[in-house]
Amino acid sequence: MTQSVDHVALLPVYLAAGTAVLVLLTDLILARRAAVLAVAALGALATAAGAIGVGLGDDRRTFCVPDACSFVANDRSALVATLFALLTLGVIGLSATTRDVPPGEYAFLLACSMTGGVALGSAGDLITLIVALETLTLPLYVLVGLRRRTVESAEGAVTFFVVSVVATAVTLLGAALLYAVSGRLHFATLATGLPDLPLTGAAVVLVLAGLAFKVAAVPFHAWAPAAYDGAPVPIAAYLSTASKLGGVVAILYAVVDALRPALDLAGPALAVLAVLTMTVGNLVALRQTRMVRLLAWSSVAQAGYILAPLGAFMLAEGRTDEALSVAVAATVAYTVFYVLLELAAFGSVVALRPGRTAG
Template sequence: MTQTIDHVALLPAYLAAGTAVLVLLADLLVGRRAATAAVAMLGAAGTAVGAVLVGRGADRETFCTVDGCSWLATSRGALVGTVFAVLTLGVLLLSGPLLRAGAVPAGEYCFLLACSMTGGVVLGAAGDLITLIVALETLTIPLYILVGLRRRTVASAEAAMTFFLVSVVATAVTLLGAALLYAVRGTLHLAALAAAPALEAGAEARLGRVAVVLLLAGLAFKVAAVPLHAWAPATYDGAPLPVAAYLSTASKLGGVVAVIAVVVDGLGPWLAVSGPALAVLAVLTMTVGNLVALRQTRMVRLLAWSSVAQAGYILAPLGAAVAVAGRDADALSVAVAATVAYAVFFVVLELAAFASVVALRPADADGGEITAYRGAGRRHPFVAAAFVLALVGLAGLPPGLAGLFAKVVVVRSLLDGGAGWLAVVVALNAVVGLAYYLRVCGTLYAAGDVAGTARRVPWSVGLALGGATAVAVVVGFAPQTILDAVQL
């Protein structure tokens, strides 16, 4: 059959990939760090605009066969592409001091970020497992190098190696699950997998259940869910701070999008297996993340374990709806909306938290000990205020309305789905999380001068921090906009 290609649907991917090429050319022909970074920022902004423009129109499909389409330009895909592009722009702004100090090579750094952004944009539109897995790897592989770009630092090399080894194993498990699923169904298109009749018994049914478990286990790595979570704290702490911010936000968002695509769009016949598995993952992840975060003394490690706990909150409504409601379309739609909305709120608040850390630390330093931030609120009142807003938002307290609304959405979706026990677990874990979030807030305003004298916050970091904080405040007052954008 003759296959036509809808280039309009592919516009965000073209813009993201073109950004990576232009960054290389700028670095080769101009050779100035500022010019290279400016090209990367303009490309990320253009990608966000392109994703918004494509998302405003009707849904588009391309690369279609009789089984389904490999590229689905829907409103949800446009939202994912936009968020990835905006996150990349924010991380580039946070990287300004790092690039000016020469701590990392500007050309390679911006090129790898643009490549990772391309994977995120493609991930939002993936219509089959091959496209989805390739997009996830395109998102992840550049991060191996970015984590290890801190020159002459053993911790950075160790973090990169840890991330690489665990990721390779997770990818192999994911591919094995996809291969077994293909052996059972003869297709990898999500639409065809969802439309296939359920297998109740026999060797194929057992093989299908094994495939689902392997697929979900591999994807659990991307969201740092238990038991594939231990890489996150060491990797975040060893990476340059802006890269840690990108890992904690974009990489986690990519894993959430992949889990939603696989579970909701492709694993309909195996909901009885995938639902309980996700619910158990959510409980273990939020509990382990919160309990271990209580014992942390380093700032980035605390934020890393906090993000592990947040992954549990993100997965909870999806797992509960799939486990309890089965193939109820309305229940799944509400669960997906709650999951994606929480993920969007989380990445905005997490980016603001890491931007605050970058603003309070020297350009080429790591996150340091929590005690190093003692009294920082007295020397950097605006940065500290933004940091506190991000932390209380992650904790789900006012005035962090975005985080408060996110917690309410999750608990409400669990109660509506009949998973009251999981809502109780979420509430208890949220109370545990208050302890370490408020401890950091108290340290910022404690008496003392351990953090040193005040210094000027670079304009790019201030812009990223102000932008992330402003977005968090705006979506906190208009949360229904996010929910409307992610409805199936």
């Protein structure tokens, strides 16, 4: 079957990916730090504008099968893409005084990560979601390790990489088990029902566990303090916000959209994750004496607050679509404000300690 591709739906992804190419060319031709960062900033603005333009129109779908699509451009995807683009723009602003990382590679990796975030918002099936999430995450390993002369940077990058690989394998195993029991991967078809089998419960728990890593929820949080502490402060700012935002979007799409028939299984797991994360994150944060490590553990605690509305809804009796909408709205609102305030907090660290990139 010949399948047409809606290139308008893919426009924000094209703009984000094009930004990654342009910053490398700018670095090659001009070799000026200011020019590279300016091109990256303009690319992020263009990506945000493209996402808003596509989102304001009718819903657009591509890569479709008869009953579902793998890529959906709508107002929800436009919000996610715009958030990632503006987040990237903010981090570029924080990077103006960062001198110990190569600007071309730095801006290229930021743009690649932004591309994954933009694609994540339009994911319509589990495989597209996982690939987009990994496209968002993979450049972060290198960004954390860009300060090649410091032991902390290398340790943070290796810790982040190893734990992330395990988490991705767990998520893929969960997706494979879901496909084994249902023969489906698209959110629209998974939401119509899942077999009442023990294997279904195992699949749901595995998917949740893998995605919990992205938001640094306890007990999948061990990578966060080491990675934040080892990275330059602007990269730590991006890591603490972009990874969290990507994880929340993935959980909302996978659990609320795709796995809604399995809410009885997902609810207790999310509630336990939320309580553990809030408690451990806040208690350990009280013992920190370094600013970036304090923000890292605070970020862990915030993941618990983000997951709390969903966990509370899923444990409640008599769940309704209206109550679900309220829980999702609370989660999204808290996440947006968290991203803004976390970026402001790291910006304060940069402003108070100009020229110093370590935490």
